[in-house]
Amino acid sequence: MKKFAYFPGCSLEKLALSYNNSSVETSRMLGVELQELEDWNCCGATTYFHVDQLLAYTLVARNLAMAEKEGLDLVAPCSACYKNAYFTNKYIKEDADLAEHINYALEEDDLQFRGKINVHHVIEVYANEIGVEEVAAKVTNPLEGLRVAPYYGCQIVRPKHNGMDSENPQFFEALVSAMGAEAVDFPERLRCCGGSLIMTSRHAALDMVRTLLQSAVDCGTDVIATACPLCQVNLECYQLQVNDEFGTNFKLPVLYFTQLLGLAMGLPPKKIGIGSELVSAAPFFKKYLSKQVS
Amino acid sequence: MATKPTFSQEISNLLYASHGKPLKTCIQCGTCSGSCPVVDFMDQTPRRLIGMINADLKEDVLDCNTYWFCASCYQCTVRCPAQIDIADVMYAVKRYSIWHKTYRDDLVGPTFSETFVKTIVRSGRSYEPLLAPTYMFSMGIKEVLQEAHMATQMMLKGRMPVLPTKIKRLDNFKNMIRRIIPMGGAK
Ligand code: SF4
Ligand code: SF4
Numbered sequence: 001m002k003k004f005a006y007f008p009g010c011s012l013e014k015l016a017l018s019y020n021n022s023s024v025e026t027s028r029m030l031g032v033e034l035q036e037l038e039d040w041n042c043c044g045a046t047t048y049f050h051v052d053q054l055l056a057y058t059l060v061a062r063n064l065a066m067a068e069k070e071g072l073d074l075v076a077p078c079s080a081c082y083k084n085a086y087f088t089n090k091y092i093k094e095d096a097d098l099a100e101h102i103n104y105a106l107e108e109d110d111l112q113f114r115g116k117i118n119v120h121h122v123i124e125v126y127a128n129e130i131g132v133e134e135v136a137a138k139v140t141n142p143l144e145g146l147r148v149a150p151y152y153g154c155q156i157v158r159p160k161h162n163g164m165d166s167e168n169p170q171f172f173e174a175l176v177s178a179m180g181a182e183a184v185d186f187p188e189r190l191r192c193c194g195g196s197l198i199m200t201s202r203h204a205a206l207d208m209v210r211t212l213l214q215s216a217v218d219c220g221t222d223v224i225a226t227a228c229p230l231c232q233v234n235l236e237c238y239q240l241q242v243n244d245e246f247g248t249n250f251k252l253p254v255l256y257f258t259q260l261l262g263l264a265m266g267l268p269p270k271k272i273g274i275g276s277e278l279v280s281a282a283p284f285f286k287k288y289l290s291k292q293v294s
Numbered sequence: 295m296a297t298k299p300t301f302s303q304e305i306s307n308l309l310y311a312s313h314g315k316p317l318k319t320c321i322q323c324g325t326c327s328g329s330c331p332v333v334d335f336m337d338q339t340p341r342r343l344i345g346m347i348n349a350d351l352k353e354d355v356l357d358c359n360t361y362w363f364c365a366s367c368y369q370c371t372v373r374c375p376a377q378i379d380i381a382d383v384m385y386a387v388k389r390y391s392i393w394h395k396t397y398r399d400d401l402v403g404p405t406f407s408e409t410f411v412k413t414i415v416r417s418g419r420s421y422e423p424l425l426a427p428t429y430m431f432s433m434g435i436k437e438v439l440q441e442a443h444m445a446t447q448m449m450l451k452g453r454m455p456v457l458p459t460k461i462k463r464l465d466n467f468k469n470m471i472r473r474i475i476p477m478g479g480a481k
Binding site: 013014015016017039040041042044052054055058062101104105106107110154155158159160166167190191192194195197200201203204207208211237238240241244276277278 | 462
């Protein structure tokens with residue numbers, strides 16, 4: 001079994017527990033063990049870089065160093081955590097001066113980071129490390145007839161890295177197809193959900209969420225698939241407030257891609273956190289279950 | 295005698311690890327503004343902000359809401375033909391304004407960032423309900439009710455953290471932070 005050091009990040013402890021459980025469970029089905037990093041600390045999300053860049057890198061480096069100590073590559077399910085970890089890892093490897101500063105601080109926790117590991121997002125592990133065909137081979141209950149909008153958001157594909165195609169990526173669509181569902185042509189799939197603006201510039205963020213939901217509805221989406229807790233909370237939990245604010249009537253379920261994949265692999269809904277939605281996924285289930293019966 | 299750095303030099307110096315090209319190479323093409331999903335809500339477009347920094351219009355730059363409304367989505371950065379890391383410039387101006395305490399009172403962003411950082415420094419983890427008071431004050435009664443309603447629903451679904459968590463080796467963690475920034479009496 002392939003093993004990774006797993007960095008859940010703060011939102012997965014409660015707010016996005018369903019993402020945590022579904023990531024761990026689906027990975028296991030795919031022959032991948034996500035071993036939670038012991039005593040991990042908050043990576044600073046997008047906010048820490050507002051205050052001090054060197055400290056932001058140090059916080060991330062502590063987690064990297066602990067993974068390296070285990071001899072494992074680091075995997076993050078949250079796009080913001082992933083971006084922080086990916087770029088901190090890259091910059092420390094490239095910049096000896098930065099590495100020295102950071103290692104001096106890490107000594108306080110008996111750690112050292114040598115830059116010997118790689119960083120992945122869970123979706124990237126599935127698409128690249130395991131491979132879409134391998135994933136498709138494990139699907140026993142294909143989500144036939146379900147129209148899924150693959151929502152990339154920002155930080156899996158931006159800033160550019162790893163030869164990632166930041167204008168026209170296709171790996172999310174490929175994963176949706178592997179689940180047996182139909183990946184809809186979702187024009188705003190790369191547009192930002194507003195991120196933490198929901199707390200600081202609320203009106204702007206609600207407007208951004210509205211744009212995304214409208215685009216998804218217009219292309220006939222049954223359910224939006226996300227790969228980030230911030231995106232999920234903005235698109236799902238703030239849907240009601242968008243409706244209040246703009247007089248719209250959105251009722252679009254937003255699930256993690258790991259939940260959809262888990263279902264397609266026959267995992268029991270409860271085990272992958274289905275049932276904790278604020279926007280009920282019942283209509284989606286109806287469509288999916290009716291296909292199951294027929 | 296050393297000459298005082300200009301504002302544009304100060305901002306450039308803050309782009310410590312950014313691998314973007316110098317701000318002076320901006321050709322004012324407007325690709326960044328055209329790609330920005332928040333541009334309609336900004337006092338000045340990203341293109342204008344870069345131009346204003348290059349022209350050393352310090353007061354005007356610090357006075358606008360643009361950098362606090364940036365969602366760090368990197369759409370501008372990946373498209374800039376001059377390869378300027380605009381998103382990182384926004385971060386740099388945020389840091390500048392926090393350090394110099396020059397941000398506008400009516401913005402929530404700065405207080406939010408400071409509270410967030412203090413929470414991490416104290417516990418090693420972030421904790422959403424602690425952050426709520428930092429932005430609640432900016433809301434009208436309708437928004438507060440909307441937030442409260444949502445929080446209740448999240449609670450019912452078991453999605454709200456009840457107690458803040460702490461990392462185990464917190465003392466080491468705090469000492470580690472002290473090696474980067476002197477925290478004074480902060481605990
Ligand atoms: S996209 Fe780049 S070159 Fe064009 S205006 Fe923006 S910063 Fe300047
Ligand atoms: S990173 Fe900021 S300035 Fe650039 S496009 Fe996104 S929101 Fe606009």
